[in-house]
Amino acid sequence: MTLNVAVIGLGVGEQHARAFAAAPDAQVTWLYDLDTAKSDRIARDLGQGRVAESYEQILADPNVDAVSIATFDHLHFDEVCRAFGAGKHVFVEKPLCRTAAEVDEIAARWDKAGRPHLRSNLVLRGAPVYGWLKNAIAAGEFGEIYAFDGDYLYGRLEKITEGWRKDVPDYSVMEGGGVHIIDLMLWLMGETPAAVSTLGSKIATQGTGFQYDDFMAATFTFASGAVGRITANFGCVHPHHHVIRLFGTKATFIYDDQGPRLFRSRTDGARAEKLDLAPLPDGKGVLIPDFIQAIQTGADPAPAAEREFDLIRVIAAADAAHRDGSPQTIRPYPH
Template sequence: MLGRALKSAVVGLGVGRQHALALLKDPRTELCAIVEHDEVRAQDFVQNYKDQNIQISTFNEVVGCDEIDLISLASFDGDHFHQVMAGLKHSKHMFVEKPLCQTRPELEDIYALWKTSSCALASNLVLRKAPLYIWLKDLISSGALGDIYAFDGDYLYGRVHKIMSGWRSETENYSVMEGGGIHIIDLMLMLTGQKPSEVYSLSNKIATRNTDFQYHDFQSSQFMFESGLIGRVTANFGCIHRHHHVIRVFGTKGTFLYDDAGPRIHWTSDEDKTADFVKEAPLPAEKGVLIPDFIGTIINNDIIESAYQEFDLMSVVLAADEVLNCKKPTRIEYLTC
């Protein structure tokens, strides 16, 4: 247990602004510094919270500052690996926007370094805190849906212009599964309480052909589990659709659906019966909602389970990308026991 507030810094004020606001609200932390390449954005933030005495810094200044305990990373995907490694080397607790890294060798390097540290490490997978999925996890765990035999999920990005220009189009080896589909894979692991053993993936680049975006914009991955459960997850960045996600969980006693029509459960196949709608919210209230839990893991020195969750998730996501090159089902290798 620490006897003082954790001193923190935020890198990147896009979605990182939500991280910063969460840190400002939590009495267990003191936001000391921000790192932001857009000088106007940085100055505006500091002026809006000038009573907090927040400093505008560089990443090297923040990571090298002995007083900083926690760094929240909301930088570009291609920067995460090197910044996470630097943070761990300087004994910083690291809260990282997804993805944690981009390749399996990077993940192995992070894992090896993390094991030698006493640092907390977590990613910002915000659907973990959505009231709907907390409720659904409890329902599945109770056995009310019976044996779960299939999970289907679609990440409908609906913002194709963001990958045709801007930092995503400039990021080497940008992955739509790592950049968006990861949320659905994370839900699959969380809701089923199982880890897949094999994965097979296909992809295409039709929606963004003849554009500056170099990589595939649609990916479909199928996951096989030891229990016989089959999961299917798509990352659909080129779709003509509002930003949304779709989840279907099929059990032997009931079927859960979430799509444009709202969350609902079918308890019967009777054509005269309608589904029961669920009132729980499918999104968390804000994108910094996981910050308080992360602070709690640091204060309570409960860092192993949360970090293992991230390493398992990234093992699955990266395997789903790697299998695109071999065109056959591939066994997923986990770093954790």
């Protein structure tokens, strides 16, 4: 069976469309963007897909199996809920949604819709070095993990001072960018944190049209005793980048501008073991083949969807800790 997919939002969504069109068992049937000229161009380039006049037109088509959503962050909640209501599977850019109330509603609608497949495009999951790291942790090479540090160095200040993000009420840099690092932390550690405290500042964007903090730092505590420290740094004078440090009782993993590497010794002068593995995925569509395969093979959709729900609940708790100025307990999805 060929999976019929509609793509809405053709900024990064163009890469979604190209990935679905390139898959042997999927095809793009609809393209929708506010810029119809862009939709026309991409349809011609792909040789697939009709240009939709509205999202409603897509949802009303019974031949559409899945919707790929790449619109502005604050629109995802409504669009995901409507897709579930129309009986579609959903692939959506990060973040899935923005608040605890929204993720609870999405989870309820997902369940009511018969639990369709749901994935969020957190592309660092597809980076070769983190696939290796996940397997190495599972194999016991790191011993017991006791700390995870991650920095999301956005370095694209103009996107929050001049772009659409400045007009989104209560925009959160942790939700908009730190989500990638928090997702890695949850995936690699295999544990949902129990509580979080968060601080922030808006020094880098003072005097601009951006009203919210451009820097946030969250500290997560886990039932195991492990600690996670995540920063979302949108105002940094630095190229777009991320930094990861994972500490275990047997080994330490570091990725920064010197590349990914591994320490297996505490001895003074010990040399790092360099890892010849890419720290970034090969494009924004790297997770799409697995999404297609899961639908085609009838895989259980619950583990992937519940992971997305947990992620948003963790981020929402970090945002609440920042807003309220007090630690927050994290309520995981009831698996």
